[in-house]
Amino acid sequence: MSAAAALTRVDAPAVLMGVDIVESDRLARAAARGGEVFTRHVSTPAEQALGPGVAAFSVKESLIKAVGVRPPGFTWHDFEAVAAPPPGWAARLLEEAAAELAVSTGVPLTGGASYAVRGASARAALERLGPADGVPVGVARWGRGDGLFVSLAVVYVEEEGVPS
Template identity: 60%
Template sequence: MSTPAVLLGVDIVAADRLAKAAERGGETFDRVMGGGGPTFSVKESFIKAVGGRPPGFTWHDFQETGNAPSGWAGRLLDEAAAELITSTGLALPGRAVFTVSGASRKAALVRLPPHEGLVSGAARWGHGSGLFVSLAIVFVRRKGNQ
């Protein structure tokens, strides 16, 4: 079995900057982001993982579907998170699994080797010291592999 290919993205943003964006975006920001700052930062880390906002992008390209990644994806995410925790000094207690759809799914498939399966994502995040920090991975979940 070959090693799965993974895309990685990190977002570190000042909390006051997110507060200003929420003020400017108002109801639209709240409706699209739901969870506020952490959600925005997590979705930004996914955008970085897939290589930017492709034509046709929407914030709904990344939707949370579960609590924690399992198998190799969970181990990889935890290993990468350990390095980010060390470098920022912040815990990353938030964790979830995401679907990657729409234009972002297409962008991810351009960067990943050809595989059949569901394009998935997993993220860890946390905040403190005036920062939001998030880490995301994007991968193809093949049947029988998690």
């Protein structure tokens, strides 16, 4: 079943997806120009050990695209890499979508992390996902090759009672 087909199943939770594709050199130049200030601006101290480092900018851009907007009050820290694994259904959806994106871009998406979604971005995600009892969370995959950095994010509401 393709990622698109998985989203049309009646019992499937609602999800938001976002993709970011950027030239690797551009990303490296921005990180080098901004240095430690750039790193602190984009990444929280807790996620710097877990997350994708310089790639955090592109990964968080894909999360922003999934949410649909940089809402008033947005900060880059609205998204924070966490050590918790996604539920089975979200991991399967992400892997399938990552495989499709890798085929279309020629870039294997080999990195990955789960993300807490907080603040203004959490409110924006809930507005797009509709009424739900739970908190929005995200999962992402990323990779680089052929001069590109490619990231894919899925945002969904983690609800009690949703099967993994």
